[in-house]
């Protein structure tokens with residue numbers, strides 16, 4: 001569906017070409033929303049400077065050449081040379097009407113489909129997932145859904161931390177508590193934080209254990225079958241836990257999407273070799289390092305990316321370089337989006353710089369770090385339990401559902417629900433609340449995890465949006481009409497009808513921007529705007545009790561278009577929409 005801003009941009013550009021010659025036809029028409037009209041074209045001001053003429057005169061000349069009769073009902077030059085444009089009700093209604101017959105709500109598929117890796121979640125084996133992982137899981141999943149909807153070939157990639165030196169001590173700890181404890185799901189193993197800490201404490205305090213751990217790392221890296229088997233036991237315990245969390249959240253990640261650090265182990269040596277052959281990696285202080293241009297420390301000294309430590313071991317960075325090379329050479333991807341905490345920004349900048357020097361990344365193959373801001377508690381500090389431990393994610397999500405239940409029981413419902421209905425709804429509300437709260441702020445800004453605010457049915461929250469969809473569905477139930485049978489025609493009378501219909505036309509731009517910039521909050525904000533416009537409409541424009549049949553048909557069609565827009569938008573964000581609430 002055409003965004004009015006785009007439609008008018010093309011028309012103003014045509015007018016520029018006609019008035020001032022073809023070389024002006026691609027100037028930015030500077031179209032902005034305005035409080036005086038629907039939109040304002042402000043190009044006359046910069047253009048007047050270029051032409052050495054008065055801005056108002058330039059604006060008048062643009063208007064004289066403007067062909068917008070089918071789209072715009074009123075054009076007016078105001079102030080120093082703004083062009084105010086008021087869209088015609090007929091055009092808005094016709095465009096809104098078109099969405100009723102289109103599965104994609106008029107959102108075009110991309111003209112340039114790409115193969116895109118979206119790397120997200122990426123928790124660590126044998127460690128508790130923390131709220132940072134929660135956020136990258138939620139945001140990454142939304143990005144993956146949005147890009148797939150736009151027609152890209154999306155590869156979901158869960159870059160689990162399942163390799164490296166800590167596994168020596170973790171395997172020895174597993175042997176100490178007994179494998180059967182892991183099989184039973186005993187808390188000595190399944191409480192990952194406690195398991196990790198116990199291993200750490202022994203490693204630091206027990207020389208014999210530390211020695212065993214070190215030889216275990218060597219055995220692991222050498223591919224010793226029994227060691228690999230034990231390692232797999234640990235990986236499986238963690239995977240079960242990750243999947244439980246993913247199931248709770250309703251994200252699209254599966255076991256097949258896991259391509260952990262261990263996957264790249266066999267590719268490290270050849271990756272390093274290539275970097276050495278290309279003269280990018282050099283020995284410095286016994287370690288093999290790359291020095292990407294432009295990265296310097298406090299004293300101006302060049303900063304290294306350590307590729308092989310002096311003891312011969314490889315690094316986190318080495319794995320990331322091997323990963324990029326694999327994605328380029330073997331997976332042939334066009335774009336890689338790393339949905340990872342902002343604290344790793346420098347790491348990725350430097351790794352990407354090395355990969356560019358190696359020729360793996362270039363104008364055709366791009367990598368970007370979609371930074372995720374920290375999640376803070378209501379006290380403004382990093383979220384921890386009262387005991388100062390990191391919060392166990394599954395418990396946090398359970399608490400969300402519990403609190404959603406209390407909030408749900410406190411509001412009126414238009415149906416009686418049995419216990420199973422209630423539980424299903426409350427789960428959706430709890431997860432919708434957590435997810436929308438994460439998604440509605442710019443992903444790179446810090447964000448305060450506040451149950452009370454996110455679970456409210458008022459304000460910019462998941463439950464408010466879910467409630468809006470349920471409220472529309474209840475109108476259709478009461479009216480005995482199916483939404484897909486509400487086909488209008490849409491006629492705009494009341495200003496709230498017009499504002500709602502106009503809002504509906506923005507979905508294409510919202511989805512496109514969210515996908516292009518990997519910024520789901522753009523879609524989250526848009527959906528909220530639609531719900532708000534709907535609320536105003538709902539308060540002002542009776543639907544089933546409309547004054548006449550034509551108005552009722554039009555309003556039902558508006559409701560149907562709104563419902564589909566909200567459900568589609570929320571689904572792309574991964575926020576479920578219960579049928580009834």
Ligand SMILES: NC(=[NH2+])NCCC[C@H](N)C(=O)O
Nearest residue numbers: 122123124159160161320340
């Ligand atoms: N390619 C990457 N380095 N991705 C990010 C991995 C995140 C890491 N496992 C962590 O928990 O911090």
